[in-house]
Amino acid sequence: AYDRYVAICKPLHYGTLLGRRACVHMAAAAWGSAFLCAVLHTANIFSLPICKGNALEQFFCEIPHILKLSCSDSDYLREAGLVVVSACLVFGCFVFIVVSYVQILRAVLRIPSEQGRHKAFSTCLPHLAVVSLYVSTGIFAYLKPPSISSPVLNLVVSFLYSVVPPSVNPLIYSMRNKELKDSLKRLITECF
16 A cells, blocks of 8 residues: 555655665564564464364364354453454555545545556455455454354355455456456456
């Protein structure tokens, strides 16, 4: 989101604001915070006493489902606290993305030519599509009411937010490539 913000709102400063050093810092912050959250959750989950069996109806071990198997309230509360800290971190990233896109939208709407607006939107829409899919399914997975929860729905939703966005990400970004678009159109017309 910051890359697109700088490219659209401050194009003359792109090289300065998003140089090698800035990219390394952003990547290190993203990887470092993800690694820290993963280590904290993993260490805490491994310390939980499990007393309600060890079978999960998921294709990977998600924290809420593992917590349901725990029999210790104090460990459960410690993990819940870590989940809240992680949620605050994710919410901060989400706010950053929203603010960036609001600024982008304001800048794009000031572009006088239709072609310029179209080019700016086509730069942002693939990223926005992937982020929206990931965030909406993730929010639904973790904040849906227990009354509509079922093992099949949990499996489908967790598949949607964990497998689909990384899978469609390369496809969405490569659709900006004209040769790929033409090849895909030829393939579709030949099949139908």
